Amino acid sequence: MTAQADIGFHARRHARWHAGEIAFWLLALACAFAFPSRYLIMTEIVRLGLFALSIDLILGYAGIVSLGHAAFFGIGAYSAGLLALHGIINEPLLALIVAGLGAAVLGFATSFLVIRGVDLTRLMVTLGIALLLEALAERYSDITGGTDGLQGIEMQPILGLFAFDMFGRTGFFYSLAALFLLFLLARRVVHSPFGLSLRAIKNNPLRAAAIGIPVHKRLIAIYTLAAFYAGIAGALFTQTTALASLDVFAFERSADLLLVLIIGGTGYLYGGLIGAVVFRMLQELFSIITPQYWQFWIGLVLVVIVMVGRGRLHRWVLWAPNWLIARLGGRKAAVAVPETEGP
């Protein structure tokens, strides 16, 4: 092999599909058939996973922290709700895309406030924007339904073919398909020169600019894309539950989202998805044990993860499988993740 072809091989190392990834998606699909009575909770997990994937794009790859990601979720949720309620766009798939674009527009507009600051500024600005939107939604209750939320949303069949059923079967497959397609797109993006430049910016913005990377432009682009993803997650929420109320903007939603991502690990795309499964399972488990105090246990788990994970917080979840693979096959890692620096 020539050196040049060789370089291509090495440079695409992470872009190739690993066996573990294929297994992950087959397992996800298998769940759909294995637990037909659990469509509702599985839909919830898929949606949460997509939402977490969205924040992984900005936090895990570009290093932008946010405490207000629910802003985009909320915009997507209300857009989808209003489009359906007023019969503006009846076809759910088209409405989903339009709702996502609406969130992306907001993401683009607010990105200019977010990208310039340091971490603390970013936390405050993102938090502020989400709070602002929540207050606006409450103030203009004639449009949003105020504290009651949007009432009487009726969803039309997807593409005119697949009607939403009361067991949530259609909703689940619809959400899973959306997640998978958006995941494929995200996977493509993060392994491109563009995606790599985000990691360079996260690692060292000074050097990133010094090799010709337009830092601000790249951050604006990924923030807008992440907003689009969050908007889709929000729209899926409205479409599969026929609800949209003020809590789509809630601070708890943004905060839980960070929890989900930290549980799953940042910067390798699967963290949000694994985190969503684990988080929702823990929530169920703890609320069975102590219905009132389940948050105590979630909090405890978080503290333990942070204490144990420390520097490798972003990929602690892979520690066990990687250790096993190293033992069994003498290979390096199932999903290779950069080793240094926390999220």
Next chain:
Amino acid sequence: MAAALETIGLEKHFGGLRVTRELSLKIARGARHALIGPNGAGKTTVINLLTGVLRPNGGRILLEGHEITNLPVHKRVLRGLSRTFQINQLYADLTPVETIGLAVSERLGRGGDWWRAMGSRDEVNAEIAETLSRFHLLDVMNEPTATLPYGKQRLLEIAVAIAARPRVLLLDEPAAGVPESERHDILAVVAALPRDVTVLLIEHDMDLVFSFADRISVLVNGALLTEGPPEQVAKDPQVKAVYLGEATNA
């Protein structure tokens, strides 16, 4: 022919402190120009002004006759002005393949490409391969930068700047902190830079300066003290006073 890089009356203040004073430098094309000066002379500030990390309070900067005073950092790089850092500024998580790949992609205008995977363009791959082998980095190309030995990181630091194919290269103490055993590699790389690349060397090590430079500017308290060919600067009593003064104080 316009100078490769020129500053005209450059000024920089931090509060009441004038760290760069009416600095006018002219670096000829293809020159091996060194900028020296005692600690605190403002050498790093000059680099930061030239590369756009800092904006001057007054004066102008011209790159090959074109005004770049107000261009952002990344645009100056694309115009052909690249630099290395005194303290390595690399991407801890990224491998040399990825690091060099990024620099090459940006220069070829492929950096914003979000659809094709890194490594899928032959012209980019060819350059990565060429750069990695020139800088003796092929054997560690898949290791995260943070795990490389210091000498290799130092080579990568220079390789990244070269991958941007600069016409003017600013070298900020290229051999700083490199152990004696690995020093030779670095110096060889610096000496082998193509002659059509103009080099401005900022350096403390006088041996390196006098073996490398064909012209030297001496900076003291943010202002130009003197400038000339090495033998002239070496004999200059003012320069001797500055350096001896520093030596006796130390």
